[in-house]
Amino acid sequence: MREFRLIAVCMAPALILLLFLVAAVGWAFYASLTNIALVGRAAISPEFVGLRNYVRIFNDPAFFNSLNISFIYTTGSALIGQFLLGLFLAILLKQKGIKLKSTVAAAVVLSWVIPDIVGVYIWGAFTASGGMMNTILGIFGLPARSWLGEMPLATVIIANIWKGTAFSMILFSSALETIPLTLYEAADVDGASSWQKLKFITLPMITPTMLVDLILITMWTFGYFTLVYGLTGGGPGRLTEVFPVFIYNQSFRHYKIGYGAALSFVMTVIVGSASLLYLILLQRVERMR
Amino acid sequence: MNRKISLWIILSLLLVGLLGISIAEAKTLSITYGEPWKELIGPVIKDFETETGVKVDVTMVPYGIDMGEKLSLDLAAGVATDIIMVDSFMIPAWAEAGYLYGLDDYLAVWPDWDQYFPGMQEIVSFEGVHYAIMISTGARMLWYSKPVFEKAGIPMPWEPKNWIDVLSTALTIKEKAPEVDAPLFIPLGTKWGEGTTMQGFYPLLLGADTHEGDRNKLRDWEAGKWIGSSPAIEKALGFYRDVFITYELSLIGPHYAPDVWGEWRRMMRESEIGIGLGGQWEWAEFWPAPPPPVDERRALVDWAPMPGSGKPDVPKITTLGGGWAIGINAAARDPNLSWKFMEILHSKVRTAEWNAAQGKVAVRKDAVEVPAYAEDEYLMEVTALMGKYSVTDRDTYPGYTIVSFLVQEATADVAVEGLSVATAMERFKEKLIEEFGADMVKTIP
Numbered sequence: 001m002r003e004f005r006l007i008a009v010c011m012a013p014a015l016i017l018l019l020f021l022v023a024a025v026g027w028a029f030y031a032s033l034t035n036i037a038l039v040g041r042a043a044i045s046p047e048f049v050g051l052r053n054y055v056r057i058f059n060d061p062a063f064f065n066s067l068n069i070s071f072i073y074t075t076g077s078a079l080i081g082q083f084l085l086g087l088f089l090a091i092l093l094k095q096k097g098i099k100l101k102s103t104v105a106a107a108v109v110l111s112w113v114i115p116d117i118v119g120v121y122i123w124g125a126f127t128a129s130g131g132m133m134n135t136i137l138g139i140f141g142l143p144a145r146s147w148l149g150e151m152p153l154a155t156v157i158i159a160n161i162w163k164g165t166a167f168s169m170i171l172f173s174s175a176l177e178t179i180p181l182t183l184y185e186a187a188d189v190d191g192a193s194s195w196q197k198l199k200f201i202t203l204p205m206i207t208p209t210m211l212v213d214l215i216l217i218t219m220w221t222f223g224y225f226t227l228v229y230g231l232t233g234g235g236p237g238r239l240t241e242v243f244p245v246f247i248y249n250q251s252f253r254h255y256k257i258g259y260g261a262a263l264s265f266v267m268t269v270i271v272g273s274a275s276l277l278y279l280i281l282l283q284r285v286e287r288m289r
Numbered sequence: 290m291n292r293k294i295s296l297w298i299i300l301s302l303l304l305v306g307l308l309g310i311s312i313a314e315a316k317t318l319s320i321t322y323g324e325p326w327k328e329l330i331g332p333v334i335k336d337f338e339t340e341t342g343v344k345v346d347v348t349m350v351p352y353g354i355d356m357g358e359k360l361s362l363d364l365a366a367g368v369a370t371d372i373i374m375v376d377s378f379m380i381p382a383w384a385e386a387g388y389l390y391g392l393d394d395y396l397a398v399w400p401d402w403d404q405y406f407p408g409m410q411e412i413v414s415f416e417g418v419h420y421a422i423m424i425s426t427g428a429r430m431l432w433y434s435k436p437v438f439e440k441a442g443i444p445m446p447w448e449p450k451n452w453i454d455v456l457s458t459a460l461t462i463k464e465k466a467p468e469v470d471a472p473l474f475i476p477l478g479t480k481w482g483e484g485t486t487m488q489g490f491y492p493l494l495l496g497a498d499t500h501e502g503d504r505n506k507l508r509d510w511e512a513g514k515w516i517g518s519s520p521a522i523e524k525a526l527g528f529y530r531d532v533f534i535t536y537e538l539s540l541i542g543p544h545y546a547p548d549v550w551g552e553w554r555r556m557m558r559e560s561e562i563g564i565g566l567g568g569q570w571e572w573a574e575f576w577p578a579p580p581p582p583v584d585e586r587r588a589l590v591d592w593a594p595m596p597g598s599g600k601p602d603v604p605k606i607t608t609l610g611g612g613w614a615i616g617i618n619a620a621a622r623d624p625n626l627s628w629k630f631m632e633i634l635h636s637k638v639r640t641a642e643w644n645a646a647q648g649k650v651a652v653r654k655d656a657v658e659v660p661a662y663a664e665d666e667y668l669m670e671v672t673a674l675m676g677k678y679s680v681t682d683r684d685t686y687p688g689y690t691i692v693s694f695l696v697q698e699a700t701a702d703v704a705v706e707g708l709s710v711a712t713a714m715e716r717f718k719e720k721l722i723e724e725f726g727a728d729m730v731k732t733i734p
Binding site: 038039040041043044056120121124128129146147148149150152230231232233234235236237238239249252253254255256257 | 355358361362365379382383385386387388470478479480482540541542543544545546547548552561687688690691694701702704705706723
């Protein structure tokens, strides 16, 4: 009996948390089946509309547009940008005899710890018509450009690489520390080149970390709202309307909470499937070792 | 026995504590207002606290935040303050959701209410009930940069007669002063929110076609339907196409800057814009507060009324009213206390002096009795404009917030995505039908 009480007490916080989660998710699911809105009559007396919101999603060209934009944004800024750059920096920082090592590391980490909204204003000012980017171009006699107007998606992708690379870098740095030095020493004895050491020792040793990093940054980037919303609001037009910004616009600027809730569930399924894919991969890698 | 007593003691302490909290809570009044109104509301809070002894709990929403969006969320979540600011176009949507406290019982015995212009009483009402009290109203007009006009050799004062005049002046600027980023600047897309609809689209729409019936509006009020397609919508979107695509008279970037309002004001005061369609309040807001002396401002910017399209029988000038009001949350803890705050706030002298300082148009007839207001040359000019041409309101029927958002999307469809006007209008109509049903949307051939 005593033991049961102890278990119950220890479980209580988890159960309470779970209850809140289930209640919120449950409410959101219910909301996704209604036309509930933030203002107007549907705010106080929403009607049950069945699967209409879901049907509507798959007939909405803006949904497919945002999915496409999100795909490019996530691939460009997380998978290619943060992942590769983070890996490159981590390996670089591990080398001996490289000057300015700590400066580079500090700069990368600093961009990560800066609050999101401050990052937004930094990049807003950096890419403004009279901003630093154009001033630098001007020094070389190149014409000024309207960065957020002419190449908005590329600009937010670069901004997000700047903002988030530190995480991958730190993760890879700590993974690199776990590789036993004896492996490299043995390779040296065998006369392996740097490239061979990277290919046959470093990369295989940190593959699980790489997969974990990919899971995390894919999920974060896909759901990352502040930077894009702050910089462009999803515009110009819909050119940077990534999925979370699309959901936000529908829910809080269109005031359609029901539709927004349905979109959120679709997003959960997408991110969930991507994570599942990575987890399966991770398991296979672990088994192979 | 001892355990029982201590349990009782704990329980009663808790009860007293809770009671204390609720008493303390009843003794405060909470308010949400935007930073642009702080010079008005700040002193009211002090006066209210001195007069009633009740503390005011303040939430100030900074510049650049969409207050309508924030308050809609607060209201829906049931955590909004007792006193709230409301953009007049949101009143029907909030009233229908039961968010606003009906003020008619208070207004019936408030002597000042008769001093409000009928239009300003109408704009805060929904289905016969008044829900808020207006602070100021205003007009939309074409601002222009005097240094840019001088450089381009355009005679001033500038008085465009129709849209062709506006476009050709902008083309002259583009040719003679190529360093100007936006010879003609009109709010575009969704990032401006209501700003695109109110300061960009409506001033065009209202002067696009003959005003017979509701031909140049977004709603046919008699039929009770939204207008999805009409010659006026087509012409207004066509103007966007001319500005952004055909003649390339404006950059697109500034319309998606982190702070679009701040960016437009900076560009205007730094002569990066030739002509800009905007609100009359910019007279005070183009510059960081406090604005420079009037002479200095006059040397930099001037304004002209927005002309109609120039088609026969269209309005010569379009003006458009709106503005912010203050209301009481339907869930206010003590409506009488909230009303007391409203009375202190909406006094003749206080509002007139604030409006004069801000370059905003008063909503009360007796504002002209206040010297600071009556002696303001600029306000008298704007008031004359508004008196001469009937001020039109937006089509603020419940659902308008969605229609407005779709309008913002349509402007971007044309100007950013480069859709043809016909396709963009068709898309606009389809989305309206999806929202409201085919029987609630009409086409004007």
